[in-house]
Amino acid sequence: MTRQQKKTLFRIISAAALTIIFLFLPLHGLWEPVLFLIPYLIIGYDVLGKAFLGVLNREIFDENFLMSAATIGAMALGSYGEGVEVMLFYQIGELFQSYAVGKSRRSITALMDIRPDYANIERNGSLVQVDPETVSAGDVILVQPGEKVPLDGIVIQGSSTLNTSPLTGESLPREIAPGEEIISGCVNITGLLKIRVTKPFEESTVSKILDLVENSSLKKAKAEHFITKFAHYYTPAVCGAALILAVVPPLLVGEWSTWIQRALTFLVISCPCALVISIPLTFFGGIGGASRVGILIKGGNYLEALSHTKTAVFDKTGTLTKGLFSVSQVFPAPGFSRETLLEKAALAESYSSHPISHGLKEAAGSPENTGRVSQVKEIPGSGVTAFVDGCLVAAGNAALMRALSVDYSEIHGFGTVVYVAFDGVFAGGILISDQIKETSQNAIKALKAQGVKTVMLTGDIDAAARAVGERLGMDRIFSQLLPADKVACLEQLLKEKPKGSTLAFVGDGINDAPVLSRADIGIAMGAMGSDAAIEAADIVLMDDDPEKIPLAMKISRKCLRIVRENIVLALGVKSVCLILGALGIAGMQAAIFADVGVMILAVLNAARMLRISH
Amino acid sequence: MQKKFKIEVDCANCAAKMEEAAKKVPGVSDVAISFMSQKMIVEAEESDFDQIMPKILRACKKIEPDCEIYL
Numbered sequence: 010m011t012r013q014q015k016k017t018l019f020r021i022i023s024a025a026a027l028t029i030i031f032l033f034l035p036l037h038g039l040w041e042p043v044l045f046l047i048p049y050l051i052i053g054y055d056v057l058g059k060a061f062l063g064v065l066n067r068e069i070f071d072e073n074f075l076m077s078a079a080t081i082g083a084m085a086l087g088s089y090g091e092g093v094e095v096m097l098f099y100q101i102g103e104l105f106q107s108y109a110v111g112k113s114r115r116s117i118t119a120l121m122d123i124r125p126d127y128a129n130i131e132r133n134g135s136l137v138q139v140d141p142e143t144v145s146a147g148d149v150i151l152v153q154p155g156e157k158v159p160l161d162g163i164v165i166q167g168s169s170t171l172n173t174s175p176l177t178g179e180s181l182p183r184e185i186a187p188g189e190e191i192i193s194g195c196v197n198i199t200g201l202l203k204i205r206v207t208k209p210f211e212e213s214t215v216s217k218i219l220d221l222v223e224n225s226s227l228k229k230a231k232a233e234h235f236i237t238k239f240a241h242y243y244t245p246a247v248c249g250a251a252l253i254l255a256v257v258p259p260l261l262v263g264e265w266s267t268w269i270q271r272a273l274t275f276l277v278i279s280c281p282c283a284l285v286i287s288i289p290l291t292f293f294g295g296i297g298g299a300s301r302v303g304i305l306i307k308g309g310n311y312l313e314a315l316s317h318t319k320t321a322v323f324d325k326t327g328t329l330t331k332g333l334f335s336v337s338q339v340f341p342a343p344g345f346s347r348e349t350l351l352e353k354a355a356l357a358e359s360y361s362s363h364p365i366s367h368g369l370k371e372a373a374g375s376p377e378n379t380g381r382v383s384q385v386k387e388i389p390g391s392g393v394t395a396f397v398d399g400c401l402v403a404a405g406n407a408a409l410m411r412a413l414s415v416d417y418s419e420i421h422g423f424g425t426v427v428y429v430a431f432d433g434v435f436a437g438g439i440l441i442s443d444q445i446k447e448t449s450q451n452a453i454k455a456l457k458a459q460g461v462k463t464v465m466l467t468g469d470i471d472a473a474a475r476a477v478g479e480r481l482g483m484d485r486i487f488s489q490l491l492p493a494d495k496v497a498c499l500e501q502l503l504k505e506k507p508k509g510s511t512l513a514f515v516g517d518g519i520n521d522a523p524v525l526s527r528a529d530i531g532i533a534m535g536a537m538g539s540d541a542a543i544e545a546a547d548i549v550l551m552d553d554d555p556e557k558i559p560l561a562m563k564i565s566r567k568c569l570r571i572v573r574e575n576i577v578l579a580l581g582v583k584s585v586c587l588i589l590g591a592l593g594i595a596g597m598q599a600a601i602f603a604d605v606g607v608m609i610l611a612v613l614n615a616a617r618m619l620r621i622s623h
Numbered sequence: 624m625q626k627k628f629k630i631e632v633d634c635a636n637c638a639a640k641m642e643e644a645a646k647k648v649p650g651v652s653d654v655a656i657s658f659m660s661q662k663m664i665v666e667a668e669e670s671d672f673d674q675i676m677p678k679i680l681r682a683c684k685k686i687e688p689d690c691e692i693y694l
Contacts, residue, residue: 011633013689058688059688066685072636103634107634110635111633114659114661117659157694167666191682223657224657224662224664226657226659226660227657285635285636285639286634286635286636289635289658289659290659293660363637
C-alpha cells in the first residue's frame with residue numbers, strides 16, 4: 010500500500026470506530042449533529058474539499074460532488090449516521106479500487122519490465138556495475154551468463170547463447186559469436202561476452218520498446234473516448250433526474266423527506282467510476298500482455314481497429330517466406346554430376362552479390378575459389394560467364410543459354426532456374442527458390458478460421474507468387490507489382506473491404522513503408538533491431554513469426570469483449586439500481602454497494618487481460 | 624518538442640481532468656497523460672518548458688491536490 014492508501018485506511022478505521030460509538034450513545038439535541046460531524050469530517054474532508062474546488066473550477070458534476078451532495082443532504086434531513094456511513098463506504102470502495110488498480114497496473118508494468126538495472130564495465134582492472142545510462146557508445150561492457158544485455162553493441166569477444174524471449178516471447182535460443190550485433194534486452198545464457206557498445210542507452214532497443222509501450226496508453230481507443238464523452242453527459246443528466254425526483258413527486262403527493270432521500274440515493278448510484286477506471290485498464294492490460302509475447306501495439310486505437318480486421322494483406326518475400334534463396338532442386342544433364350554442376354556454378358557466381366549466388370555457394374559448401382576463377386564477365390539481366398579450372402562456365406537464365414546458342418532443355422519449377430553450360434555444352438539446371446516459413450501455413454489457416462480474408466502482394470513473377478500463395482491457401486494473389494503498384498493495389502482492396510471492418514497490411518518494413526502507413530493497420534515483423542520498421546508500423550512484431558498475427562487479433566478481440574462486458578455490466582447494474590432507488594426499494598447503503606461492487610467486478614474482469622496464452 | 628514527466632495520480636478520472644487543465648495552460652501545444660504508466664507528455668517550445676511546467680503543476684494541483692509531477 011502507498012502512503013496515501015495507508016492514510017485513507019487509518020481515516021476509515023478511526024471514523025468507523027467513532028461512528029459505532031456514537032450510534033450506541035443516547036444523544037439528544039445539538040449533540041447528535043455536532044458529534045457526528047467529527048467522523049464525517051475525518052472521513053470526508055478531502056471529498057468535500059474536491060467538490061468545493063470543482064464548483065470553483067466550474068467542473069461541478071463529478072463523483073466528489075455527487076457524494077458531497079448525497080451525504081450533506083442526508084445530514085440535513087437528520088439521518089446523521091447514514092450520512093457518515095455513506096461517506097465511509099465510498100472511501101472503502103475508493104481505497105479498494107485504488108489498491109486493485111495499483112496492483113494490476115504494477116503487474117502489467119512488471120510484464121513489460123525489460124529495463125536493465127546495471128552494466129558491467131571494466132575500470133582499472135576490476136569490474137564495476139554502473140547505470141546503463143552512463144555508458145556511452147564505444148565503451149566496452151561485459152555480460153556474464155544469466156545477466157541481461159544492457160545496451161546494443163557488437164560482440165568483440167566470447168560466444169554464447171541468447172534468450173530473446175523478453176523481447177520476442179519466443180523461447181528459442183539464439184547463438185551469438187564475435188563480430189555479430191547484439192541487442193539489449195536479451196538474456197545471456199551460457200558464455201561470458203565482451204561487447205563494444207554502439208548506441209547510448211536512450212537509443213537502445215530496450216529504450217525504444219519501453220517508450221513505445223509506455224506511449225501506447227496515450228493513444229486512446231474510441232471506446233475510451235466514448236467513456237469520457239459519456240461521463241460528460243451522463244453525470245449532469247443523472248443530477249437533473251435526481252432533482253426532478255426530489256421536487257416533482259412531493260409536489261404531487263407530499264412526503265418531501267422521503268423523496269429527497271431517494272434522490273440522494275439516486276446520486277450515489279450514478280457514479281460512472283466503474284467505466285472510467287476499467288476501460289483504460291483493459292486496454293493497458295491488452296497492450297501489456299501482447300508485449301509479453303513480442304507483439305508491440307502502439308495504442309489502444311490500433312488494438313481496437315485490429316479486432317475489426319476482416320482483410321489481412323501480406324507481403325510475400327521476408328514475410329510469408331524466409332527471404333533467403335536456397336537451392337531446392339538440381340537437374341544435372343546426362344553425363345554431368347550434381348556436385349560438379351553445383352561447384353562450378355557457385356564458383357562462376359562467386360564474385361556476384363546477388364542473393365542467388367549466396368544460395369549457390371551455400372549449397373556447394375562454399376568452395377575455395379583462390380586461383381580457380383578468372384575472366385568473370387557479368388551480363389546484366391542474364392547471368393555470368395567465367396573460366397573455372399580452365400573450363401568456360403556460363404550460368405544464368407534461358408536468355409543467356411540462347412545468346413550462347415547452347416542447346417538446353419527447359420526446366421519447370423517454382424522459383425528461379427539457373428541454367429549452366431560448360432564450354433558451350435548444357436550441363437544442367439539448378440532450381441533456386443525462397444522457402445515458406447514453417448509457421449506461415451498455420452498463420453493463414455488460423456486467420457481464415459477467424460473469418461479473415463487473406464491477400465498476398467508481391468513484386469515476384471506470377472509463377473513464383475502462385476506457388477507460395479496456393480500452397481498457403483491465400484484467397485487472392487497479386488504478383489509482379491512495383492512498389493507504387495502495391496499502394497494502388499492496397500487502395501483498391503481498401504475500397505473492397507466489408508463496411509465497418511479494417512484492413513491490416515503485414516510487411517517486413519524494409520521497402521513497404523508507404524503501404525504500411527496507407528493500410529488501416531500496418532504490421533511490421535522481424536523488427537528486432539530495425540528502427541525503420543518500429544517507426545513505420547502501428548503494430549510491431551519483434552520476431553518474424555506470422556503466427557503472431559492471428560494471436561494479436563485474438564488478444565484484440567478478447568480485449569474488446571471485456572470492454573463491452575464491462576460497459577454492459579456497469580450500465581445494466583446501475584440502471585436496475587437507479588430504478589430500485591427511485592422506487593425506494595434500494596436504500597443508500599445498497600446504492601453504495603452497487604456502485605463499489607460493480608467497479609470492483611469491472612476491475613477484476615479487466616485484469617483477465619493479463620493472462621495471455623499462445 | 625516533447626518532454627516526458629513522471630507523475631503520481633491515483634484516480635483515472637482525475638488524470639483525465641488534469642490533462643484537460645494542462646492543455647489550457649498558455650504556451651502548451653499538447654498534453655497527454657497516461658494514468659496507467661503514470662506519465663505525462665508535454666509538447667511545447669523547448670525554451671518555454673521552464674516557465675510552463677510550474678503552471679501546469681499548479682493547474683493540476685487545483686484539480687487534484689494529491690497529485691505530483693516530478694519535474
